[in-house]
Amino acid sequence: MPPINMAQVQSIVQRSDSIMRSAGQQKAPEWEKRGVKLSASDRPTSKEFVQPAKNDLQRFAAEYAMESNAQAQAFLRKRVHGVPVIPPNLHGKALQEYVDHTLMHKEEMQAKTLVFISMNMPHSILRHWFKEVADNQKLFQSTVFVLRGWPNKPEGLPDIINQVNGLMPSFKKTANVEINPIEFTDHRVNLAPVIIHQAPDGKWGSIVGDGDGLRGAIKAINAGKGNPHKIHGQTWKIAEPNMVTVFEKKIKTFNWKKAEAEAKNRDWQEVRMRIGDKLPDSRRGRFYTYNPSIIATATIRLPSGKILVHKGQMLDPLTAMPFGWTQSYIVFNPAQAWQVAQVEAWESTYPNVVMMASELPATWGAENTLVDRLQHPVYGITPHLAQRLGINRVPALIRPDGKVLSITVPKEPLKDSQ
Numbered sequence: 001m002p003p004i005n006m007a008q009v010q011s012i013v014q015r016s017d018s019i020m021r022s023a024g025q026q027k028a029p030e031w032e033k034r035g036v037k038l039s040a041s042d043r044p045t046s047k048e049f050v051q052p053a054k055n056d057l058q059r060f061a062a063e064y065a066m067e068s069n070a071q072a073q074a075f076l077r078k079r080v081h082g083v084p085v086i087p088p089n090l091h092g093k094a095l096q097e098y099v100d101h102t103l104m105h106k107e108e109m110q111a112k113t114l115v116f117i118s119m120n121m122p123h124s125i126l127r128h129w130f131k132e133v134a135d136n137q138k139l140f141q142s143t144v145f146v147l148r149g150w151p152n153k154p155e156g157l158p159d160i161i162n163q164v165n166g167l168m169p170s171f172k173k174t175a176n177v178e179i180n181p182i183e184f185t186d187h188r189v190n191l192a193p194v195i196i197h198q199a200p201d202g203k204w205g206s207i208v209g210d211g212d213g214l215r216g217a218i219k220a221i222n223a224g225k226g227n228p229h230k231i232h233g234q235t236w237k238i239a240e241p242n243m244v245t246v247f248e249k250k251i252k253t254f255n256w257k258k259a260e261a262e263a264k265n266r267d268w269q270e271v272r273m274r275i276g277d278k279l280p281d282s283r284r285g286r287f288y289t290y291n292p293s294i295i296a297t298a299t300i301r302l303p304s305g306k307i308l309v310h311k312g313q314m315l316d317p318l319t320a321m322p323f324g325w326t327q328s329y330i331v332f333n334p335a336q337a338w339q340v341a342q343v344e345a346w347e348s349t350y351p352n353v354v355m356m357a358s359e360l361p362a363t364w365g366a367e368n369t370l371v372d373r374l375q376h377p378v379y380g381i382t383p384h385l386a387q388r389l390g391i392n393r394v395p396a397l398i399r400p401d402g403k404v405l406s407i408t409v410p411k412e413p414l415k416d417s418q
Helices: 008-012 029-033 056-063 065-078 092-099 103-107 123-135 139-140 156-167 182-187 211-222 244-251 255-274 337-349 366-376 383-389
Strands: 113-116 143-147 177-179 196-197 206-209 229-230 284-292 307-309 328-332 353-357 379-380 394-402 403-407
Touching: 065 383, 123 139, 123 143, 123 156, 123 211, 139 143, 143 337, 182 211, 182 244, 196 211, 206 211, 206 383, 255 366, 328 383, 337 353
Parallel strands: 113 143, 143 177, 206 229, 328 353, 353 379
Antiparallel strands: 113 196, 196 206, 284 403, 328 394, 394 403
16 A cells, blocks of 8 residues: 555644634533533443643644644545545546645534544444535535544554545545544543534534434434433444544653654755765875866856956956965865874864865764864865865865965875874
8 A cells, every 4th residue: 555645644633623613602502511421331431531631732733723634634535545536537626626625624614513423333324424414515514524533553544544435425525524532522522423513593502322313413403402411322432542642642651862863863864965075085195286266158247237257267266265364174084083083183283174074974973973072063075165176085184375275185094003
């Protein structure tokens, strides 16, 4: 199975407070304050009850809710078995609407019915309810099915997404489904199904159980017959764990220092791939001068039209932009201990230096160790810069000398003398 886009997967668990934006302006019904009364057989253990808590994770989820939930909705609608699906008969505006996250967000803003479900429910019921909503444009725009989480195992999320997709009427006709544990916590939902609906008079009501069906539950609430303390038909325990609780436990035991070190090393490897010029190590000592002058290949004019450089004119950068009198440049291979020692000797003689490595150390930690030892930043050199400085071996000391560069390349010491 092709890998799933984890950036979209992670967004699935984040809260969609836009769904309940209008509900926030209403007085909370009594059932929300007291919770749903359960029979002895349906009552979960105390560990399964999650009391509302304004913790850091909830605040983080609320902050990014609108954007992340739109991405999560799009993920659920457009994937089957982890593979992106675009119906072949969609074109133009229809295609744009199918993949448009903005359309998803508008649907959620209009939602007046939340249906709390679990994959522990008979799939025949879920399939029927999904089809009812998918076949009715008004229901589709106002209804969101909510799952609490997914099995706490590596393949848990892909599996539950595949199950949800498999219960939809078709690729094109789907219901809105989100995975949102915080909605379960906020509404104290501990069994499924629970239908929460806003009646035309603006009051919110609820029906617990499958006895009235989805449409029947909505009609009952509209007629003022919603009752959170009476179970209509059958209910099922919620199979999926509350992912907020799962994440909180993982956060407490997560090795952040190790993760930070691994992230730095990954970034460092990317830097090493972009920067560096694996110049060969010196075998023989050499001292020479290099003229960095270049010949202009085109005439260069200032904005005023005045000619700055004529085509064919020789330019001496040391004359045009003189180096500082005390500025020196050192290029070396940090993997060679004798070259690092040579750099330390040069540094004691020439205090104002810029240090560059032909190849940066293998890890971020090794780079820090090198910088601590030399008490100086160590940058990476590029092939173009090495060419402009006139070097082809390391270590090399480059110093300005009038109109030329004076370059010293020492000989590698004998093994016995190191």
